[in-house]
Amino acid sequence: MDFSVFEEHESCVRSYCRKFPAVLKSSKGAIIKDVDGKEYIDFFCGAGALNYGHNPDEIKKKLIEYIEGDGILHALDMYTEAKGNFISKFQKDILEPRGLGDYKIMFPGPTGTNAVEAALKLARKAKKRNTVVGLMGAFHGMTLGALALTCDKESRLGAGVMLNDVLHIPAPYMFPELDTVKYLETLITDDHSGTPKPAAVILETTQAEGGIEVFPVDYLKRMRELCDKYDMLLIVDDIQIGCGRTGTFFSFERAGIKPDIFVLSKSIGGCGLPMSLTIYKPELDIWSPGEHNGTFRGNQLAFVAATAAVDMYNGMKLDERVKAGEKIISDFLENEIKPLDSRIEVRGIGYIWGIDFSALGEDVTPRVIHECFDRGLIAESAGRKNAVLKLMPALITDEETLKKGLGIIKDSIKAVLG
Ligand SMILES: Cc1ncc(COP(=O)(O)O)c(C=O)c1O
Incomplete structure (x- = not known):
């Protein structure tokens, strides 16, 4: 992928693109595609701007x-x-x-x-x-x-x-x-x-x-x-x-x-x-x-x-969907993520959750974000020293994609923690 047009001419203030180095082209529902056809599950959702997913047909x-x-x-x-x-x-x-x-x-x-x-x-x-x-x-x-x-x-x-x-x-x-x-x-x-x-x-x-x-x-x-x-x-x-x-x-x-x-x-x-x-x-x-x-x-x-x-x-009764999805996310974090290391903390509500790596050192979250991105998932960090991995799936994300995304996060954490 060629980033030269951005790197040569766009201001240094650019930020998210540094973390997610891809040239994005199209998107639908919970999925973004880049110019090379690689797909990413979107657990960032424009920092909360895409609760209804990408390009919803109704809209x-x-x-x-x-x-x-x-x-x-x-x-x-x-x-x-x-x-x-x-x-x-x-x-x-x-x-x-x-x-x-x-x-x-x-x-x-x-x-x-x-x-x-x-x-x-x-x-x-x-x-x-x-x-x-x-x-x-x-x-x-x-x-x-x-x-x-x-x-x-x-x-x-x-x-x-x-x-x-x-x-x-x-x-x-x-x-x-x-x-x-x-x-x-x-x-x-x-x-x-x-x-x-x-x-x-x-x-x-x-x-x-x-x-x-x-x-x-x-x-x-x-x-x-x-x-x-x-x-x-x-x-x-x-x-x-x-x-x-x-x-x-x-x-x-x-x-x-x-x-x-x-x-x-x-x-x-x-x-x-x-x-x-x-x-x-x-x-x-x-x-x-x-x-x-x-x-x-x-x-x-x-x-x-x-x-x-x-x-x-x-x-679509999105309030009910979020309640159902919230249980899937919280169960996964509790049963699959926390056991990976006793120092990991998890917290959240609805479709906004955090995996807190503060106790594991400052470099863990950026490395997990990088691993997730390589495996086809976009998620951002938040909190003091950016030590919290922030999960924000679109509210319309189907169960299969939600679970696939959570699985990518687990694999990425395992890769980082060895
Ligand atoms: C809670 C909160 N308030 C205000 C803002 C600012 O919104 P904007 O970036 O559209 O100016 C943000 C952006 O992330 C936010 O999360």
Whole structure:
């Protein structure tokens, strides 16, 4: 395979291509093919952008119809039929049944970090306070506002400016003996804490980039109560783990809580098309027209795909499929992977799982990723020192492919551990 065009002309900032050195050409369902015809089972799924798999027929058909009918492709944030259809479907089939029917839907710009920026701006504007609390280990995006709440050192080094107006507290898994909700309450109430009252708390209910750390239901409920008690907003970042990844459409459903603001991106665009949403309680709808503007706040193809994706999610009962698949994955990790070495830890929920090699040394995960890739499987790393192998199959992956992918992972680990 010839990579010279990329290596000579593309910026050094390129990243995933270094780990997965192939020139990709086509894809279907859970499978990607490169220009040489080699197939890869996709356990990375565009970092969560391909929950419905590659080129799903249900979505592709609607996109082709739309393009062939000369459907409008760009319209800023003007009213279009495609946007109207998406809003109606999402409102009726996703928000309403979950008691979120009165929440406002904002289109902030096409990427996840755009949605986070909008959420942060809105929270600060609504509460007239500048501090936002984030959790250590979090990832919220790479633009400056979101980056201030993103924790990994490497990402933050690129900022070039001070990353201010944030306060990081330990995530619940970091010090099991420390009540981190109580700790935050003390920071807010102690007049000697040296901490200004925050506008909001932002969190992922399962940290993905943080190393697949599933937050306990009780923690999420208590954080909701704390925010209510001290008039702070709770923002949930569902960008990577929303759209069914954890077994429910929104990840916070399992805790029975409602955030004040939540953000979605990645798989909401159906088949990898760029789209983001910042969704919030109606009383927070205090923007003036155009106050958070942008040229690409209405990708019409993404609206078409996203509308079809909602039908796919409900029609295929993907929540039930994920529950069944979750058992296959967790049983495999418990019975086939953990026995390979007593120092291996596994954790996860739904269709996002981590195999933690921290205790085995820093080079193990990259070597396992390399072995997997050679054997025809794409999976990424996450967590501190990138020591966690992250498994994120498409929600539509059939049982045979799921098991084949897990088998490749087992063989790869065995090859690395000798
Ligand atoms: C939880 C979370 N928030 C925000 C983002 C940023 O999204 P984007 O890369 O589309 O800007 C990501 C991306 O991985 C993410 O995982």
